[in-house]
Amino acid sequence: MGCIEALKPEVLLARISFKEAREYIESHAPEVHHVQPGFKLFGEYLIGVPPLAIGIEDDNILFPFTKPCYGTFVLRLKDGAEVERFRSEVSAEMKRSLKGRGRKR
Amino acid sequence: MFERGGKALLLMGCPEVPVQTSIALYLCSRLRRDGWEVLVAGTGAALKLLEVADPERHYLSETMNLDDCIAKTVEGEMTFDICFVFMHSDAGVTYGATIRSISSARIYALIYGRGAEEIAEMVDFDCERIAAKAVHNPAPLKAKIDKVMGWAA
Numbered sequence: 742m743g744c745i746e747a748l749k750p751e752v753l754l755a756r757i758s759f760k761e762a763r764e765y766i767e768s769h770a771p772e773v774h775h776v777q778p779g780f781k782l783f784g785e786y787l788i789g790v791p792p793l794a795i796g797i798e799d800d801n802i803l804f805p806f807t808k809p810c811y812g813t814f815v816l817r818l819k820d821g822a823e824v825e826r827f828r829s830e831v832s833a834e835m836k837r838s839l840k841g842r843g844r845k846r
Numbered sequence: 847m848f849e850r851g852g853k854a855l856l857l858m859g860c861p862e863v864p865v866q867t868s869i870a871l872y873l874c875s876r877l878r879r880d881g882w883e884v885l886v887a888g889t890g891a892a893l894k895l896l897e898v899a900d901p902e903r904h905y906l907s908e909t910m911n912l913d914d915c916i917a918k919t920v921e922g923e924m925t926f927d928i929c930f931v932f933m934h935s936d937a938g939v940t941y942g943a944t945i946r947s948i949s950s951a952r953i954y955a956l957i958y959g960r961g962a963e964e965i966a967e968m969v970d971f972d973c974e975r976i977a978a979k980a981v982h983n984p985a986p987l988k989a990k991i992d993k994v995m996g997w998a999a
Contacts, residue, residue: 758936778944779920785913786920790943790971807940809889809912810860 745783745806750816753803762805762813763794770796770803774831781830783823800824851881852927857915857945858888859938863959865984866932867895872988873930874905876997883907885926887915912941919948928952931973934959939968946971954994958987 754765767773775792787793788807796803800821807813854877856870870886877884886896887910900906910918918924929951931942942955953973957966958980966977976994978986992998 759940760936778947779916786916788916788940788944790940791947807937809937809941810862810891812935812937813940 745785745816745818748783748818750806750818752814753817754815756812756814759790759805759807759813762815763790763792765815766794766796766803766805770794770798772797774827776831776834782827783818783820795827797824797828802827852883853925854882854884855915855926855929855951856884856886856888857912857929857931857941858886858892859912859932859941860889860935861892861895863934864982865958865980865987866892866934867899868984869956869958869987869991870896870932871900871905872984873991874907876995878905878907882928885910885915885924887912916944916948919945925949926951928954930954930956933957933965933969934961935965936968939965942969942973943971946973954991956987956991 754762774795776795777791778787778789778793780787782804789805793805801817801819802824803815803817805813806816856873858866858870861867874884885908886906889912893909896906929945929949931945931953933939933942933955942953946953955969955973955975957969957975957977960981962977962979966975969975974994976990978990980987
């Protein structure tokens with residue numbers, strides 16, 4: 742995840758557990774979505790214990806970021822275009838998931 | 847006992863607990879002897895510890911950066927039959943849960959370190975848990991691995 746670090750995100754919480762990161766995002770972001778590990782954000786695949794909470798706050802994305810030797814961080818990064826891409830990808834995923842469920846029935 | 851000839855992945859995190867390097871080399875040796883193709887993915891420091899310990903690659907074969915391993919697995923460029931995930935911290939559990947979500951491989955959670963019991967309680971995803979309170983001495987963890995893998999004498 743070197744690319745995300747290069748984008749110089751704001752560190753909201755550092756060296757916490759993944760569970761604490763999820764709880765922080767869920768309780769602080771006005772808009773929260775849940776995705777699975779491997780979801781792409783800022784060009785990188787997200788690591789995490791599912792479900793991963795991703796927060797949206799205006800043009801900012803709040804997300805968990807895990808480093809093997811340092812634990813999990815909650816980062817905030819401003820990128821309006823990525824917010825829109827994220828919303829559209831989450832919506833597409835949800836439609837695919839609902840379609841899949843419909844087929845099983 | 848398991849079939850021979852599959853692909854095995856060892857996923858290594860932060861090498862701050864000494865038993866990780868020792869157990870990784872042991873698994874490379876033992877799995878290769880059973881005909882497994884072994885790929886080791888880890889942090890730069892975890893891989894460097896292995897490479898320095900095994901310069902002529904008697905045990906170690908292919909290695910890969912941890913993030914590249916996750917990316918190639920998500921993209922379907924890389925598959926494996928079994929995966930040993932080293933976990934001595936919350937971050938290790940996070941990587942294990944990620945591998946569980948993106949791969950259909952059989953997962954073995956190798957749980958060790960001073961907080962092994964606490965870490966084991968956090969592992970609630972589908973995997974085979976192998977836990978021992980091992981920090982400097984790899985023998986307790988090795989014994990449990992041998993038992994689970996059918997390698998015990």
